[in-house]
Structure formats: C-alpha cells, structure tokens
Ligand code: SF4
C-alpha cells in the first residue's frame with residue numbers, strides 16, 4: 001500500500017474505532033474512494049486528531065504539538081473540512097463563551113447526507129455501492145438503537161389512540177421554539193443523477209430541520225427557512241404521496257425525513273432482512289377489520305414496505321414488514337384499516353448524545 005493510501009486506511013480505521021457506527025472496510029475498497037472524495041491526503045492526516053465528541057480548537061492543536069506536528073491556519077483548514085461535510089463543526093457554549101468545536105462525522109447519518117448541495121454522480125455511485133454492499137449491516141444492527149424512528153402520519157391518528165409527544169408530528173412542530181428549515185433529500189437527488197427519479201413523489205425538499213439544527217443550516221446557507229404553517233402544508237403533501245415520516249430517534253428530534261421505499265438507503269436496505277419491522281423504532285402497527293374492508297387496494301398501493309396484500313379480496317397485513325407509518329390508514333375510505341399501539345412502548349433516548357452513547361455501549 002503506498003503512503004497516500006495508508007493515510008486513508010488509517011483514517012478508515014480511526015473512524016471505524018471511534019464513531020458510534022463503525023466504518024468497516026469493503027472488499028472493493030470503496031470506503032477509501034469515499035474518503036478521497038472529501039479529504040486530500042493532508043486533510044485525512046488532520047482528521048486523525050479528531051474524535052467522536054466535539055473538541056475545541058486549542059485542544060486539537062495541543063494534541064498535534066504533543067505529536068510533533070504544527071499546522072498553520074488550523075482553524076481555516078478545519079473550517080474547510082466542515083464546509084465539505086467531511087467533519088462536524090459548531091459553536092458550543094463553554095461557560096459564558098461560545099467556542100468553535102470540531103469532531104468526526106459518521107458516514108451515515110453524517111458525511112453522506114452532507115453532500116446534498118454538491119452531490120456528483122461519482123460520489124453517489126460510490127455511496128450507493130458502500131451502503132448497499134457493506135454499510136447497511138452496520139446501519140441496521142439488531143442490538144443497536146436505530147438512528148431514525150418511524151412516527152405515524154397525522155391523518156392516521158384517531159382520538160382513541162394515546163400518542164406521546166415524541167410520536168406526534170403535529171406536537172413536535174408546534175413545540176418547536178426555534179427556526180424551521182428544509183433541504184433536498186440526498187437519496188432522491190442521487191437517484192435523479194442516475195436517471196431513476198422517485199416514483200412516489202415529485203418533491204425533493206423532504207428533509208426538515210427543527211430548532212438548533214435549522215439555525216446551523218440556515219446560517220450556513222444550506223437550508224431554506226420555512227414557517228410552521230408552510231411545514232404543515234408540506235406535511236399534507238408528504239401524506240398525499242404516502243411518504244414515511246422518520247425523525248431522529250430522540251425525544252426532541254431536530255430532523256424529520258419523509259422517505260420512500262424506493263429511494264431511501266435506510267428503507268430499501270432494511271427490506272433485505274427477514275423481519276424489517278424489528279429494525280423500526282415504532283410504537284404502532286395496523287390491523288384490518290374484515291367486516292369493513294372492500295378490497296379496493298388503496299392500502300396495498302400506498303404501502304412503501306409492501307406489507308399489505310389482498311387475500312380473497314381482503315387486505316391482510318404482514319406485521320414483520322409493517323413500519324407503523326399509518327399511510328394506509330390515512331386513505332382507507334372504509335376506515336377498515338386502523339392504527340394500533342404496541343403493548344410495549346419504545347421510549348426514545350433523551351437527546352442525540354444519549355442516542356450515540358447507547359449505540360456506543362452496544363458497539
Ligand atoms: S384501503 Fe381499506 S378498504 Fe381498501 S383494501 Fe385497504 S383496508 Fe380494505
């Protein structure tokens with residue numbers, strides 16, 4: 001292996017070891033190609049001094065000095081990596097002073113999603129190969145809480161179902177005190193580059209940021225600010241197109257994605273497992289009332305998970321496939337298919353830090 005490759009190999013091993021989700025090697029070494037898209041060899045060397053938790057510039061500098069390295073314009077160099085979505089950087093309050101902090105980015109959710117505004121066909125093809133060939137097993141580990149959860153769409157929730165705040169999309173938005181923004185979905189943008197446009201929706205702005213996350217994205221100029229009213233209108237469109245609502249798996253999510261079973265890396269790959277439902281952090285499932293079902297097929301057409309089929313002109317749900325998204329419920333005119341709450345409720349981790357700690361514990 002030449003020296004250039006060895007710094008990328010060291011970075012791959014560093015990411016694999018220090019991040020909540022591993023960054024495992026692939027036989028084709030596509031994981032190295034992905035790093036080369038985002039880091040020059042000097043930048044890869046620099047990233048070796050970053051960890052999973054945010055570190056102030058000064059402590060990164062000290063660590064480098066300890067190793068006999070001094071880099072001119074370190075802050076600018078780290079800022080440039082943040083700008084490319086290769087690492088994370090944000091201002092955090094330390095005492096009363098806001099300080100710039102830097103840390104590593106996971107492949108997904110992280111580096112991959114950050115490429116949406118600069119996505120090239122080459123990067124998307126490599127990301128697709130890596131996710132579908134190697135990384136999906138890491139993203140969907142049965143012993144590990146998923147980074148995303150599934151919550152029911154608004155119209156599927158009836159008054160007789162108790163829905164906690166973290167499962168209630170309307171409440172999550174109403175409770176948001178900060179700004180709200182929207183960005184394009186990277187998976188659909190990538191599929192467009194491959195001439196495979198989404199068959200479910202013409203929308204591309206389907207990834208929502210709430211509060212602090214929206215603040216960062218808007219400040220960086222990478223998201224479009226929207227009002228709560230605009231977001232509610234957008235949610236109606238998501239619902240009409242049958243998209244699955246996937247917020248970050250925390251009690252106060254800062255992101256909500258509206259996904260489909262054809263483009264979304266997460267949903268397409270979870271279908272490869274025998275019981276995809278085991279991987280959805282969802283508190284709901286659906287049940288059909290045979291007395292009311294007219295066999296109209298609306299639910300089978302709308303289900304992104306292919307969880308409903310018609311047997312003798314009646315809808316039958318395969319609960320091993322059902323994500324509990326409620327999209328079939330929202331458009332059943334006979335009200336034959338209804339959302340039900342699971343007996344044991346999954347309470348999401350308090351925040352992103354708690355989620356990452358949980359994932360780390362099981363690593
Ligand atoms: S949409 Fe309702 S009525 Fe139509 S097949 Fe599905 S459950 Fe039956």
Ligand code: SF4
Nearest residue numbers: 303322323325326328
């Ligand atoms: S059957 Fe399909 S559409 Fe209905 S809740 Fe389950 S996954 Fe969603």
